[in-house]
Amino acid sequence: MHIDPLEKKWLYIALGMVALFLGSIFISLAVGIKPPSNVETIDPARLHLSEEFAEDNLGVHIQPDGRITVIMVAGRYGFFPRHITVPADTPITFRWASIDVLHGVHMPMTNMSTMVVPGYVAEVTTTFPKPGDYPMLCNEYCGLGHDYMWSKVTVVA
Ligand code: CUA
Incomplete structure (x- = not known):
C-alpha cells in the first residue's frame, strides 16, 4: 500500500500527540497528582452509604468548636440541599462530593470556585462578607x- 509522504508525516505527528497525552496521564497517575482542592478520595457509588455524605447528613453543621461545615452533594442537576443558610463574616468550610460526573461550583460575586471531581471530596473554606441571596x-x-x-x-x- 502506498502512503503519501506528507500523509505519513502527519500520521507520525498524530501518533506522537497521542503518546504525549497518554504519557502525561501515566506520569500524573504515577506521581499522584490530584485535582486542586480535592483533598480526599471517596467512592461515588457508595456516597449514600458513607456517613458524611448520607442524605440525612447533608447541609449546614456547627462543629463543637464553633466552626461551620457545609456538606453538599453535586449531581445532575443540582447541588443538594438546594437551599442553605449561613452566617456572614464567618469562615465556612464547604465539602462537596459528586454522585455522577464532573461538576464545577461557582458563586458569582464571591471568591468561591472549585471543581467537583467524581471520586474526590472537594473542600473550600470561604467567608461571605455581605448578607444576601447568592x-x-x-x-x-x-x-x-x-x-x-x-x-x-x-x-x-
Ligand atoms: Cu453540573 Cu454543569
Missing part, C-alpha cells in the same frame, strides 16, 4: 440540564 452555579458542562444546575445560598448578618 446563586451557587455549575460551571463545568455536565449534560443537558447544565444551564439549570444551581442552588441558593442565603447569607444572613
Whole structure:
C-alpha cells in the first residue's frame, strides 16, 4: 500500500500527540497528582452509604468548636440541599462530593470556585462578607440540564 509522504508525516505527528497525552496521564497517575482542592478520595457509588455524605447528613453543621461545615452533594442537576443558610463574616468550610460526573461550583460575586471531581471530596473554606441571596452555579458542562444546575445560598448578618 502506498502512503503519501506528507500523509505519513502527519500520521507520525498524530501518533506522537497521542503518546504525549497518554504519557502525561501515566506520569500524573504515577506521581499522584490530584485535582486542586480535592483533598480526599471517596467512592461515588457508595456516597449514600458513607456517613458524611448520607442524605440525612447533608447541609449546614456547627462543629463543637464553633466552626461551620457545609456538606453538599453535586449531581445532575443540582447541588443538594438546594437551599442553605449561613452566617456572614464567618469562615465556612464547604465539602462537596459528586454522585455522577464532573461538576464545577461557582458563586458569582464571591471568591468561591472549585471543581467537583467524581471520586474526590472537594473542600473550600470561604467567608461571605455581605448578607444576601447568592446563586451557587455549575460551571463545568455536565449534560443537558447544565444551564439549570444551581442552588441558593442565603447569607444572613
Ligand atoms: Cu453540573 Cu454543569
